[in-house]
Amino acid sequence: MTLDACLSPDLIGHHSLEGRIAVVVDILRATSCMTAGIGSGVSGIRPFENLEECLEMRREEYLIAGERNGSKMDGFDLGNSPYDYMQHHLKGRKIAVTTTNGTVAIERSRQAEEVVIGSFLNLTAVTNYLRQKKKPVLIxxxxxxxxxxxxxxxxAGALAERLHPEFELECDAPRVALATYxxxxxxxLDHVMNSSHALRLQRLNISKDISYCLRVDEFDVVPVLVNGEIRPAGVSEV
Amino acid sequence: MTLDACLSPDLIGHHSLEGRIAVVVDILRATSCMTAGIGSGVSGIRPFENLEECLEMRREEYLIAGERNGSKMDGFDLGNSPYDYMQHHLKGRKIAVTTTNGTVAIERSRQAEEVVIGSFLNLTAVTNYLRQKKKPVLIxxxxxxxxxxxxxxxxAGALAERLHPEFELECDAPRVALATYxxxxxxxLDHVMNSSHALRLQRLNISKDISYCLRVDEFDVVPVLVNGEIRPAGVSEV
Incomplete structure (x- = not known):
């Protein structure tokens, strides 16, 4: 088995997705929210790049979640805080979401054999899932x-640490990620709080979210993309 | 002053080059060769993406150096080993070179206020040069x-270690590079020998080159791009 990492969606063209499991990660905050939601009983999350398409999902009784540049959008049911996704009344509901970066990464990964949603919140669950699958992995x-x-x-480094040497590091990007981790x-938390992205987000007063998104193994769940919708792995289409 | 890093030339579109000094780096082996050459008395090195344009420079008494996928090209005067660039008879001569990755990075950096050639071989010289210039830097x-x-x-990490905190880290890429370094x-040497690129190159029997390219401060020289040609900084066009 091999493990590679694509550190920016703009480099995805240099990677082959065929026959691979793509683990999509947007820690602050899209894939952390998705993990928190699916782990809290949300039955499906449908990501959209396009705002209008997202809003149209209201007709199908989806709740609408959205963020642009880190801020919740007016008139939406949920923002992009993982706490928003853990509310009791969301159990069994479906959410349509549009985000800045996370959705783009999911879209660009669709050619993979399977798309898995990764975050620190489900790190061990994802690790075990990939070990069972025994397929080449691209983060x-x-x-x-x-x-x-x-x-x-x-x-990417945390996942590489857990999977290596069982999974061979295919290129240098996972080596860089692993050394950084x-x-x-x-x-x-200190390092991320001083990162450029977190500094931007701190202006939006979300340091509580950032702390939460760095917690490890809050949920034993592996959200996967099935027909354009994120669902718990092993649960077939409803 | 600020310091940023662009870890792949394909991400250059996300960076502003205006008013910045671009430090181009291709350790294995283009910018190491350029440093060794200029440091050994070569008077100018002209990089070409296009092979035919490179060969035409013979007419102007340039020596021709070339490499594709790590191998020397037939009929060329020099290959892409730093040892090739340190030969006595090259003193005062000019070289036209075409390489796989290094030339692309130089080409894509041309909008910068100044293009500097960096390598471990001239790390301190480049560091001091940037400190004197007091301009924003993009590696x-x-x-x-x-x-x-x-x-x-x-x-990139080694340069960041030397320039930070005098230079503020602008984005996360230099943080990642610094942590990796x-x-x-x-x-x-061990880490680079186990990297994917070095493993490819070892098939070409160039571990001696790799060792040399990781030596620090062999040359007290700063090659810069002037009218499309690499020359020692401070030396005006001949």
């Missing part, structure tokens, strides 16, 4: 508007 | 066919 980091970001790279893992 | 890593590679990322600097 696809959402980054920030095409640039590499620290928190997604750290997740090893150097920072003992004070992950 | 442009050549990578490997658009992907991130370890050795160029490590150079800190984790590997005590056994740089």
């Amino acid at each position: 696809v980091c959402a980054g920030w508007k095409g640039k590499i970001n620290l928190e997604d790279t750290l997740f 090893k150097g920072m893992k003992n004070n992950l | 442009v890593c050549a990578g490997w066919k658009g992907k991130i590679n370890l050795e160029d990322t490590l150079f 800190k984790g590997m600097k005590n056994n740089l």
